[in-house]
Amino acid sequence: MNAESPNIGAPQRPVIRQLSEDAANRIAAGEVVERPASAVKELVENALDAGAQRVDVTYADGGKTLIRVADDGCGMTAADLPLALSRHATSKIDGSDLLNIHSFGFRGEALPSLGAVGRLVISSRAEGFEGAQIAVTGGAIAAVRPAALNRGTVVELRDLFHATPARLKFLRTDRAEAQAIADVMRRLAMAAPYVSFTLRDVSGGEAREIFRTDAEQGELFGALAGRLARVLGRDFADNALPIDAEREGLHLTGFAALPTYSRGAAIEQFLFVNTRPVRDKLLIGALRAAYMDVLSRDRHPAAVLYLACAPELVDVNVHPAKAEVRFRDPALARGLIVSALRHALAGAGHRASTTVAGETLGAMRPEGPRVYQMDRPSGGAIRSAYAWQAPIFAEAPAPFAAAPEPAPEAVNYPLGAARAQLHENWIVAQTADGMVIVDQHAAHERLVYERLKRQMAESGVAAQALLIPEIVELSPADAAR
Ligand SMILES: Nc1ncnc2c1ncn2[C@@H]1O[C@H](COP(=O)(O)OP(=O)(O)OP(=O)(O)O)[C@@H](O)[C@H]1O
Numbered sequence: 001m002n003a004e005s006p007n008i009g010a011p012q013r014p015v016i017r018q019l020s021e022d023a024a025n026r027i028a029a030g031e032v033v034e035r036p037a038s039a040v041k042e043l044v045e046n047a048l049d050a051g052a053q054r055v056d057v058t059y060a061d062g063g064k065t066l067i068r069v070a071d072d073g074c075g076m077t078a079a080d081l082p083l084a085l086s087r088h089a090t091s092k093i094d095g096s097d098l099l100n101i102h103s104f105g106f107r108g109e110a111l112p113s114l115g116a117v118g119r120l121v122i123s124s125r126a127e128g129f130e131g132a133q134i135a136v137t138g139g140a141i142a143a144v145r146p147a148a149l150n151r152g153t154v155v156e157l158r159d160l161f162h163a164t165p166a167r168l169k170f171l172r173t174d175r176a177e178a179q180a181i182a183d184v185m186r187r188l189a190m191a192a193p194y195v196s197f198t199l200r201d202v203s204g205g206e207a208r209e210i211f212r213t214d215a216e217q218g219e220l221f222g223a224l225a226g227r228l229a230r231v232l233g234r235d236f237a238d239n240a241l242p243i244d245a246e247r248e249g250l251h252l253t254g255f256a257a258l259p260t261y262s263r264g265a266a267i268e269q270f271l272f273v274n275t276r277p278v279r280d281k282l283l284i285g286a287l288r289a290a291y292m293d294v295l296s297r298d299r300h301p302a303a304v305l306y307l308a309c310a311p312e313l314v315d316v317n318v319h320p321a322k323a324e325v326r327f328r329d330p331a332l333a334r335g336l337i338v339s340a341l342r343h344a345l346a347g348a349g350h351r352a353s354t355t356v357a358g359e360t361l362g363a364m365r366p367e368g369p370r371v372y373q374m375d376r377p378s379g380g381a382i383r384s385a386y387a388w389q390a391p392i393f394a395e396a397p398a399p400f401a402a403a404p405e406p407a408p409e410a411v412n413y414p415l416g417a418a419r420a421q422l423h424e425n426w427i428v429a430q431t432a433d434g435m436v437i438v439d440q441h442a443a444h445e446r447l448v449y450e451r452l453k454r455q456m457a458e459s460g461v462a463a464q465a466l467l468i469p470e471i472v473e474l475s476p477a478d479a480a481r
């Protein structure tokens with residue numbers, strides 16, 4: 001046993017101490033600022049809360065040496081600046097109702113936390129005031145100075161985690177951290193379609209634009225669609241089904257991609273609750289459940305879903321980075337997502353992703369012209385070759401069995417009209433404007449699965465009492481279930 005352990009052989013009682021403000025900030029920072037991307041998230045959220053129309057983010061070396069967020073929001077006065085840096089000081093709530101939150105921020109923790117783990121300089125100017133600047137390094141706040149800038153705020157964070165080298169070691173490569181920053185930006189850009197965003201990498205003194213989205217115009221659904229096409233690419237927009245459903249005060253909108261547009265990892269799942277980007281387990285589980293019947297286990301659906309409700313129906317104060325939320329009625333939220341998505345997917349029938357279809361067609365396109373140079377065999381050689389091969393052809397099974405001409409309306413079925421069978425497993429069917437190839441074996445499994453599901457829904461799991469009872473031991477918690 002370790003003789004140095006403070007509690008062994010030490011007769012003194014442990015002493016309870018009040019930690020300094022600085023230490024408290026560093027502890028809070030541990031939860032709020034995990035990596036450069038979390039600092040970007042906090043600063044961009046502050047800009048959006050300040051009503052910014054445009055947000056420009058610059059970083060260097062994956063955000064480890066520099067993060068700068070400039071906005072044209074309401075700004076702060078010289079008197080506001082020291083307050084913005086003190087803990088639990090916020091302009092966003094008055095503390096009387098933690099279930100009535102309409103802004104990204106509400107804790108008054110982000111700026112003091114950032115000031116505790118990096119060199120932070122905030123320059124800001126509010127309408128009708130002179131510009132001012134405040135700097136804080138390792139928790140030590142310098143005096144407010146005048147600064148020249150237009151209305152808005154520029155927050156510069158240098159040398160993140162320089163005071164906590166242990167944290168620095170846990171950071172990943174610049175590339176990985178830069179990717180995490182881009183991901184945060186994409187999520188926030190999808191949350192605020194009417195705001196323009198830019199993201200630039202200035203590592204090594206060279207500026208590179210990573211990302212730019214101009215403010216969208218028009219009504220919300222159209223603006224969101226435009227923003228998603230911009231952020232996720234045309235491909236997503238072309239393969240996404242619009243979602244719009246409402247149930248008991250919860251409103252779900254967004255876009256869910258066709259099953260054929262699924263991904264190998266959960267990288268294109270963007271979930272928002274009252275415009276706040278979240279990675280909530282309940283919602284992710286609901287998304288998976290909605291696609292369960294149409295995707296194999298190793299594929300991940302792509303979707304962007306916005307859930308909106310009265311603030312009191314959801315508690316956003318349950319996670320240090322506000323990435324998770326708690327619904328007053330979790331089953332309602334889950335049920336709404338599952339049923340709305342299933343409905344949309346069922347409506348899309350067998351529509352296949354344009355990506356897959358495009359790739360398949362691309363693969364079938366003839367290659368460039370080929371020139372064959374061959375001596376023509378003589379007529380005799382051809383005849384003898386035919387004669388030699390004829391018996392083999394005659395005995396070989398027909399390569400495919402052609403089906404009789406189908407009834408004309410059959411092509412309107414979701415899987416079209418069966419026209420041929422290949423290798424005793426593949427059914428080639430003709431639809432009104434295309435063709436479908438069905439794996440007969442998989443189709444049979446699917447029919448059995450659907451039958452079992454229907455049976456279960458109608459009469460529950462079929463059960464029968466055992467002839468000789470078997471005793472099973474359960475823990476009290478399992479027994480209660
Ligand atoms: N870009 C900005 N423009 C205008 N005011 C800002 C900006 N950033 C911060 N502030 C002001 O400083 C205050 C403190 O910001 P901070 O991010 O620390 O806390 P918060 O946003 O209120 O809550 P949270 O800790 O949940 O983010 C804010 O409430 C806001 O009044």
Ligand SMILES: [Mg+2]
Pocket residue numbers: 042045046104105106110111
């Ligand atoms: Mg904030």
